[in-house]
Each structure stands twice: as structure tokens, then as C-alpha cells.
Amino acid sequence: MGYVKERDLTGKQDQGLTKAGFYRKTALFLSSWFGSGLMPIAPGTFGTLAAVPPVIIIDYFGIVPSVISLIVIIPLAVWTSNISQKLLGKDDPPEVVIDEVAGFFVTVFLLPFSWLSFTLGFLLFRVFDIFKPFPIGMIDKKVKGGIGIVLDDIVAGVYANICVRVVLAIFGL
Numbered sequence: 554m555g556y557v558k559e560r561d562l563t564g565k566q567d568q569g570l571t572k573a574g575f576y577r578k579t580a581l582f583l584s585s586w587f588g589s590g591l592m593p594i595a596p597g598t599f600g601t602l603a604a605v606p607p608v609i610i611i612d613y614f615g616i617v618p619s620v621i622s623l624i625v626i627i628p629l630a631v632w633t634s635n636i637s638q639k640l641l642g643k644d645d646p647p648e649v650v651i652d653e654v655a656g657f658f659v660t661v662f663l664l665p666f667s668w669l670s671f672t673l674g675f676l677l678f679r680v681f682d683i684f685k686p687f688p689i690g691m692i693d694k695k696v697k698g699g700i701g702i703v704l705d706d707i708v709a710g711v712y713a714n715i716c717v718r719v720v721l722a723i724f725g726l
Contacts, residue, residue, distance in 0.1 A: 577640055583651060584633035590650035598679060600650025604657040605671070612666050623658055627703065630655040635699025645693075645702050652706040656682060659710030664717055669726065674717045681709035 582588070589603035590596045611622045630651040637649050660674040685693055685705065689712075693705040720726075 577636055580633040580636035581640060583629065584637040584649040586650045586654050590648040596647045596650055597653045597682060600653040601657050601675060601679060603650075604654040605675070608658060608661055609666075609671070612661065616663065619662060623655075623662060626651075626655045626658050627707065630703045631699040633699070634702040638699070638702065644697070649702060652703045653678075653682065655703055656706030656710035656713075659707055660713040660717070662710075662714060664714065665721070667726070670717055670721060673720060674713055677713035677716050678709055681712045682706055685709075686712070 585591055586600045586603050589599045592599040607622075611618045633651055634649050638644060638646055641648065657675070657678055660678040661671060664670045664674060681689060682705075689705045689708050692701065692708060695701075696704055
């Protein structure tokens with residue numbers, strides 16, 4: 554049932570992407586968030602940008618769809634990240650951006666919808682995800698597998714959500 558590792562013409566080991574079945578290819582497709590993680594520069598930022606339209610649509614329908622989306626996206630992100638890192642042969646592949654998607658879902662969770670709150674949330678989430686203040690950096694280094702790939706982004710999303718709420722409260726927005 555696994556994928557076969559073979560040597561390609563250059564002598565490098567093929568990680569089995571060409572032999573991966575539908576299940577694994579689906580995990581790769583979802584973990585790259587429909588290909589947005591394949592951008593040559595800043596794939597995490599592009600993955601987060603690609604999360605904006607579904608988040609806006611889900612937010613429009615209210616609290617219950619927002620809760621359901623988190624219940625779905627976080628385990629989906631862990632599952633697809635875990636499979637994709639094995640297939641790609643890297644600990645935290647840059648192509649895997651579903652973790653940023655899950656983190657952005659957390660960032661805007663139950664925030665009042667406005668372009669200000671979404672833009673501020675986006676910027677703060679990217680800052681926390683890139684600079685990894687405590688404990689995000691520790692989680693990134695110590696927790697392995699799909700859980701590790703996703704958990705640091707969830708914590709960055711929590712930080713960003715709290716910061717957006719504080720900024721909105723301070724300025725009465």
C-alpha cells in the first residue's frame with residue numbers, strides 16, 4: 554500500500570510523487586491549498602491570501618459555519634501536512650500552506666467583519682508566523698509531524714486574533 558521509492562535518471566531518490574495514489578495526491582493538493590503554496594516566493598503569504606475568500610464567505614453565514622470550519626480545517630491541516638511532509642521528504646515543506654490557512658481561520662474567528670479587522674488580522678498573523686515569538690518558535694522546533702506544522706500557526710492565529718481585538722477595542726472600532 555505504500556509508495557515506491559526509485560532512483561531517477563540523475564541518481565536521486567524519487568519520493569514517490571509520480572506513484573502516489575489518489576489519497577496522497579489529494580493530501581498534496583489540499584496541503585498546498587489548491588496550489589497556492591507552489592508560488593516561488595512567499596508561499597506562506599500566498600497561502601494565507603488564498604484563505605481570505607473562503608473565510609469571508611464562511612463569515613457571512615455566521616457563527617455556526619465559522620465553528621464548523623475550524624472543526625474541519627484544523628484536523629484536515631494536520632492530516633494533509635503529515636502525509637505531504639512524508640511524500641515531499643521535508644520536515645516542514647514550504648509548499649504546505651494549509652497550516653497558514655488554518656492559522657488565518659483562527660485569526661479572524663468571531664472577529665467583527667470589516668476590511669480593517671481582516672487586513673490587520675492578515676498582517677499580524679504573518680508577523681507572528683514569520684517572527685515566531687514565544688512559544689511559537691519553540692513549538693516550531695520541538696513538535697514534529699503534521700501537528701507541529703499546524704500548531705505553531707494556530708498559536709500565531711490566537712495571538713493575532715487577540716491583538717486585533719485589543720486594537721479594535723482601544724480605537725472603539
